[in-house]
Amino acid sequence: MNKVSNCWIFGESAAALPDLVSGALELAESVDAVIVGDKTEAAKALQAGCGKVYLIAEQGDTILEDYCATIQALIAREKPRLFILKTTKRTRLIAGRLAAAARTSVITDITNLSTDGKTITGEHMVYGGSAHRLEKCGDGLCLALVGEGIFTGPPAPAVSAGEIIEIAFIEPPRKAKLLERKPIAGEAVNLAVAKKVVGIGRGIQKKEDVALAQALAQALGAEIACTRPIAEGENWLARERYIGVSGAMLKPDYYFAIGISGQIQHMVGVNNAKTIISINSDKNAPIFKLSDYGLVADLYSALPKLMEKL
Amino acid sequence: MNVIACYKIVPEEQDIMVKSDRTLDTSKAELKLGQYDLPAIEAAVNAVQESGGKVSLLSAGGKEIDNSKLIKGALSRGPDDLYLIIDPAIKEADANQTAAVLAAAARKIGFDLIICGEGSSDIYAMQVGAQLGEQLGVNVFNAVKNIKPQNGAIVIERSLEQEIEVLEAPLPAVISVTTDINLPRIPQLKEILAAGKKPVTKWGLSELGVTVANPVEVVSTLAPECKERKQIILEGDSDDIIDSFLQNIRKEL
Numbered sequence: 337m338n339k340v341s342n343c344w345i346f347g348e349s350a351a352a353l354p355d356l357v358s359g360a361l362e363l364a365e366s367v368d369a370v371i372v373g374d375k376t377e378a379a380k381a382l383q384a385g386c387g388k389v390y391l392i393a394e395q396g397d398t399i400l401e402d403y404c405a406t407i408q409a410l411i412a413r414e415k416p417r418l419f420i421l422k423t424t425k426r427t428r429l430i431a432g433r434l435a436a437a438a439r440t441s442v443i444t445d446i447t448n449l450s451t452d453g454k455t456i457t458g459e460h461m462v463y464g465g466s467a468h469r470l471e472k473c474g475d476g477l478c479l480a481l482v483g484e485g486i487f488t489g490p491p492a493p494a495v496s497a498g499e500i501i502e503i504a505f506i507e508p509p510r511k512a513k514l515l516e517r518k519p520i521a522g523e524a525v526n527l528a529v530a531k532k533v534v535g536i537g538r539g540i541q542k543k544e545d546v547a548l549a550q551a552l553a554q555a556l557g558a559e560i561a562c563t564r565p566i567a568e569g570e571n572w573l574a575r576e577r578y579i580g581v582s583g584a585m586l587k588p589d590y591y592f593a594i595g596i597s598g599q600i601q602h603m604v605g606v607n608n609a610k611t612i613i614s615i616n617s618d619k620n621a622p623i624f625k626l627s628d629y630g631l632v633a634d635l636y637s638a639l640p641k642l643m644e645k646l
Numbered sequence: 647m648n649v650i651a652c653y654k655i656v657p658e659e660q661d662i663m664v665k666s667d668r669t670l671d672t673s674k675a676e677l678k679l680g681q682y683d684l685p686a687i688e689a690a691v692n693a694v695q696e697s698g699g700k701v702s703l704l705s706a707g708g709k710e711i712d713n714s715k716l717i718k719g720a721l722s723r724g725p726d727d728l729y730l731i732i733d734p735a736i737k738e739a740d741a742n743q744t745a746a747v748l749a750a751a752a753r754k755i756g757f758d759l760i761i762c763g764e765g766s767s768d769i770y771a772m773q774v775g776a777q778l779g780e781q782l783g784v785n786v787f788n789a790v791k792n793i794k795p796q797n798g799a800i801v802i803e804r805s806l807e808q809e810i811e812v813l814e815a816p817l818p819a820v821i822s823v824t825t826d827i828n829l830p831r832i833p834q835l836k837e838i839l840a841a842g843k844k845p846v847t848k849w850g851l852s853e854l855g856v857t858v859a860n861p862v863e864v865v866s867t868l869a870p871e872c873k874e875r876k877q878i879i880l881e882g883d884s885d886d887i888i889d890s891f892l893q894n895i896r897k898e899l
Binding site for chain 2: 401424425426429432433435437439441442443444457460463464465466467469470472474510511513514517519520532556590601604612613619625628631632641642645
């Protein structure tokens with residue numbers, strides 16, 4: 337048998353469940369979900385292929401982190417072998433707190449998770465993408481944080497004999513007071529699933545020039561993305577649009593790099609692109625060694641000409 | 647309010663060499679303060695400036711962290727003193743064990759608030775803050791982009807995927823701050839000179855009564871296998887070149 341017997345899953349939003357179930361079923365015979373919400377949401381989890389749903393009724397005036405104590409107690413009682421959480425900022429904190437209570441560490445930002453039925457190993461990037469680290473969980477609980485685009489299998493069939501188990505909420509020993517919630521008027525962009533992506537880097541000299549690359553992206557029907565400095569230093573594009581070890585990880589059909597030198601921290605995010613195309617003025621830029629098709633040219637003169645001929 | 651800011655000494659990633667067997671050689675890499683820890687130190691200094699109190703720095707690692715240039719580099723950023731936990735075993739400690747070492751030290755130092763960076767710049771698992779707070783049994787939050795001390799509590803803003811969340815958390819607490827919480831200072835000569843006179847306390851693991859035994863085992867750390875790329879590169883922006891380039895890429899678009 338090359339699967340563990342059972343795996344738990346948890347995600348901040350219900351939309352995360354189908355991918356988690358399908359990925360978890362590759363590793364475990366059965367998959368159970370921990371859900372904070374109501375019976376409708378629990379039923380959806382059964383529909384998505386979970387065998388059991390541990391349902392914690394949503395309480396008023398709480399944040400998701402306030403359910404940690406309840407989930408910690410549930411883990412101590414049921415002793416799951418593997419618990420996969422979909423990465424968000426909240427689940428990163430929650431996973432860390434669950435791990436501390438179970439005296440273990442989380443394997444985070446997993447690029448590959450596997451088991452031989454006994455041991456569970458996870459792979460993730462370290463040193464800004466310079467290396468992949470393989471880690472092996474101990475015999476107890478294995479906690480794994482998995483991001484977007486890692487589990488991409490087909491949806492699992494619904495489990496007909498699924499079961500909903502209601503779990504009593506345990507009041508957390510400490511709590512912060514929720515003062516306010518302000519939705520971010522951010523862009524809803526999911527680069528991880530984009531098939532065509534145009535990326536910009538430092539070769540773009542000023543904010544107005546981003547339009548050049550945007551026009552190309554639009555003409556190609558591609559998403560626009562960038563390196564970290566363009567989003568975090570310059571704020572020319574939304575943070576959701578930067579690619580790299582701390583940003584989005586892509587698997588597009590092609591990545592079209594405009595004015596990108598090819599630093600490893602960025603390139604790890606696009607190494608899985610089927611094809612890499614690049615334009616850069618410096619012929620010694622590392623990007624050309626990492627490209628299928630490259631053009632050494634000033635992007636300010638080459639891009640408009642290219643657009644004309646497209 | 648007594649604040650502890652944590653930092654990690656990491657190798658400069660640009661200096662890391664890949665050996666022929668794909669293992670990494672960090673021996674020639676210069677050591678530096680983790681880039682995500684600088685905003686944590688700055689935030690601690692700013693918080694105490696507002697509320698009064700003391701800022702201590704805390705770092706754990708192998709003997710390489712006991713380096714006068716690195717120590718001055720950290721203390722010149724405004725804190726009052728520094729605690730170093732030194733043991734070769736800490737170098738390979740995972741998040742759970744690193745947090746256990748820091749927790750033991752923090753209990754001994756005493757604190758109202760501990761500030762960590764978003765993650766270490768080498769491993770970047772973003773887990774030590776969460777583990778540290780839970781192990782200490784205090785309030786713990788990540789993704790903090792604003793801190794306001796307020797009679798025995800802190801009001802924090804968390805920058806989450808879909809929302810900004812404002813919380814009032816009673817102290818003691820542990821928080822991890824984002825890189826955009828502030829612009830870390832560039833220490834001036836005067837601050838660097840003053841840093842040399844600030845107290846530094848060094849402890850070993852035995853003085854804290856902890857040992858390091860990782861629950862998660864590192865099997866290997868290898869540079870990724872490079873995908874073979876065609877590397878068909880053209881040079882110039884004449885019509886002919888652009889045409890050939892377009893011909894090359896058209897079937898991919």
